[in-house]
Amino acid sequence: AGFGLEAGQGDLSIHDLWTLETTHRVAVFARTWNKSTSRWLRRLIFQRCSAQPLLATFAFSAWWHGLRPGQIFGFLCWAVMVEADYRIHPFLSTWATCQGVKLFYRGTTWVFTQLIIAYILVAVETESFSMLCLLWTSCNSILPLSYSLVLLLLAKKPKQN
Numbered sequence: 001a002g003f004g005l006e007a008g009q010g011d012l013s014i015h016d017l018w019t020l021e022t023t024h025r026v027a028v029f030a031r032t033w034n035k036s037t038s039r040w041l042r043r044l045i046f047q048r049c050s051a052q053p054l055l056a057t058f059a060f061s062a063w064w065h066g067l068r069p070g071q072i073f074g075f076l077c078w079a080v081m082v083e084a085d086y087r088i089h090p091f092l093s094t095w096a097t098c099q100g101v102k103l104f105y106r107g108t109t110w111v112f113t114q115l116i117i118a119y120i121l122v123a124v125e126t127e128s129f130s131m132l133c134l135l136w137t138s139c140n141s142i143l144p145l146s147y148s149l150v151l152l153l154l155a156k157k158p159k160q161n
Contacts, residue, residue: 016035019032020032020033023110024112024113025109025113026078026082026084026113027082027086029117030078030082041057041060041061042057044060054083055076055083058075058076058078062075065124068127069126069129070123070124070126070127070131070132073123073132073136074120074123074125077144080147080148080151081116081147084147084150085147087150087151088109088147088151091154093105112143116143116147119135119141119143
């Protein structure tokens with residue numbers, strides 16, 4: 001199923017740990033978090049799915065983990081955050097032209113990434129629907145909601161003929 005060690009891969013290497021702790025991209029974190037499972041999901045779901053492969057991959061992960069309310073919400077939230085990440089960073093990086101703005105951009109997006117991942121992990125570990133509702137209505141949802149709103153604003157528009 002893709003579990004276990006791959007050739008040349010032990011526990012988290014120093015490089016992987018450094019990437020996890022310093023990345024300013026939710027998508028990079030998702031790919032680095034569990035590399036062997038990430039590669040397995042890429043082969044099993046992502047590359048074979050013609051419609052919404054990212055959503056299908058994270059929905060499969062929710063199913064694989066047991067379909068508790070927190071897992072469904074957490075993994076689907078993670079899919080939305082990764083998709084938003086794919087749209088936000090190319091947009092923001094064009095604005096970061098000087099060194100000071102680049103540093104501000106990287107620092108801010110690093111903090112956002114850490115907060116979003118923490119939010120997702122809390123959601124995934126939530127056992128009951130009532131606790132999930134408390135999380136959803138808390139101020140902790142502001143950043144994921146903001147990313148979702150930006151995703152809608154930066155949605156690709158269909159090409160006009």
